[in-house]
Amino acid sequence: MTNGNTYYLAVTAFDITDTQSEYSNELQVIVTSFETSDVNQDGNLNVTDVVQLVWIILNDLQLSDLELSLADITNDSEVNISDIVELVYIILSQLNTE
Numbered sequence: 895m896t897n898g899n900t901y902y903l904a905v906t907a908f909d910i911t912d913t914q915s916e917y918s919n920e921l922q923v924i925v926t927s928f929e930t931s932d933v934n935q936d937g938n939l940n941v942t943d944v945v946q947l948v949w950i951i952l953n954d955l956q957l958s959d960l961e962l963s964l965a966d967i968t969n970d971s972e973v974n975i976s977d978i979v980e981l982v983y984i985i986l987s988q989l990n991t992e
């Protein structure tokens with residue numbers, strides 16, 4: 895992924911009975927650089943953090959306290975799709991204030 899490019903993604907998930915959810919609404923994300931909620935700890939807040947968050951959730955990865963604090967955007971001690979939604983909103987809202 896490259897700074898300044900626009901990417902599209904949609905999210906789906908499986909529950910414990912292996913039922914696949916509907917795909918989320920397609921999200922349009924323009925890659926740019928920010929420094930909060932930096933899930934993949936690369937110094938930038940952008941779509942790669944959204945992708946990392948999706949990867950964490952889909953694979954049910956065990957997170958360190960630091961990773962959990964970065965990935966739990968909503969501060970409810972759980973990493974789930976609500977954190978993805980919040981992260982996307984943060985990215986988009988920062989774009990809109992530039």
Ligand SMILES: [Ca+2]
Nearest residue numbers: 934936938943
């Ligand atoms: Ca990042």
Ligand SMILES: [Ca+2]
Nearest residue numbers: 966968970972
């Ligand atoms: Ca959360």
